[in-house]
Amino acid sequence: MPLEEDALFRKIRKAVGRAIGDFDLIQEGDRILVGVSGGKDSYTLLHILDSLRRRSPVRYELVAATVDSGFPGFRKEVIARHLEEFGFEYRLESTNAYEIIETRRRPGSSYCSFCARLRRGVLYSLADKLGCNKIALGHHLDDFIETLLLNQFYVGSLKAMSPKLQADNGRHTVIRPLVYVEEGEIIRFVRQHSLPVICCACPVCGEVDQKRQRMKQLIRDLRQEIPHLKRSMIGALGNVHPRHLLDPQLNDLFRSRAS
Numbered sequence: 564m565p566l567e568e569d570a571l572f573r574k575i576r577k578a579v580g581r582a583i584g585d586f587d588l589i590q591e592g593d594r595i596l597v598g599v600s601g602g603k604d605s606y607t608l609l610h611i612l613d614s615l616r617r618r619s620p621v622r623y624e625l626v627a628a629t630v631d632s633g634f635p636g637f638r639k640e641v642i643a644r645h646l647e648e649f650g651f652e653y654r655l656e657s658t659n660a661y662e663i664i665e666t667r668r669r670p671g672s673s674y675c676s677f678c679a680r681l682r683r684g685v686l687y688s689l690a691d692k693l694g695c696n697k698i699a700l701g702h703h704l705d706d707f708i709e710t711l712l713l714n715q716f717y718v719g720s721l722k723a724m725s726p727k728l729q730a731d732n733g734r735h736t737v738i739r740p741l742v743y744v745e746e747g748e749i750i751r752f753v754r755q756h757s758l759p760v761i762c763c764a765c766p767v768c769g770e771v772d773q774k775r776q777r778m779k780q781l782i783r784d785l786r787q788e789i790p791h792l793k794r795s796m797i798g799a800l801g802n803v804h805p806r807h808l809l810d811p812q813l814n815d816l817f818r819s820r821a822s
């Protein structure tokens with residue numbers, strides 16, 4: 564039985580529907596692997612995509628998949644029980660990522676980014692095994708704008724994330740349908756529907772990277788003065804004026820288009 568579709572559910576579903584339309588995220592015949600970590604974002608993503616699927620004239624399939632990185636204490640059975648209860652097609656993939664991270668990670672390097680890289684590889688090969696042409700991830704609006712600021716402030720590049728990205732292997736497309744959904748809405752959604760959120764049980768589980776934390780705080784502070792700040796920032800990512808930037812490669816691009 565699907566979740567009760569209250570006002571917040573409908574609001575999130577509408578935002579996801581808009582993203583699917585704006586970025587052409589889903590087509591007839593797609594078989595989409597939805598990465599479910601047991602965290603709030605991916606549970607929300609799965610339930611919303613499922614609701615849209617039931618109402619959509621475009622036929623597509625969903626397969627939920629969890630990568631078990633092998634951290635002791637990861638309560639994978641909680642995820643399996645929930646997905647079974649809702650009748651989702653589900654695959655749990657066990658890996659020895661924990662061991663690899665412990666032995667190969669360079670001291671001082673980020674635990675999460677190493678873990679995420681390993682996980683991405685597993686998700687791609689899982690998509691092949693399960694006959695999925697797309698992989699849906701639960702990144703939301705706040706992830707996009709925080710990443711934009713992180714890259715500007717700490718890396719010196721003008722870059723966020725893509726809602727739709729062709730993987731380097733050319734076989735899979737990664738989609739991020741929650742691009743227009745704010746984190747606060749997801750937190751309320753998960754609470755309202757009592758979704759069984761668990762953490763990955765890694766040594767830094769639940770800790771938000773300090774730089775990202777700083778960006779969150781900055782956005783929170785600025786929102787006191789500029790209430791529509793988040794909408795404006797996500798809008799800015801879709802309203803780029805390349806000729807008013809400084810990248811010489813962009814100038815080359817314009818010159819070659821003009822000639």
Ligand SMILES: Nc1ncnc2c1ncn2[C@@H]1O[C@H](COP(=O)(O)OP(=O)(O)OP(=O)(O)O)[C@@H](O)[C@H]1O
Nearest residue numbers: 598599600602603604605628629630699700701702
């Ligand atoms: N162990 C996993 N198995 C399958 N997919 C995963 C796993 N971990 C993360 N993902 C996918 O990658 C996305 C981004 O992962 P990240 O680690 O940044 O988690 P997050 O932003 O806290 O999201 P969530 O709340 O879903 O855990 C998740 O939303 C999910 O779709």
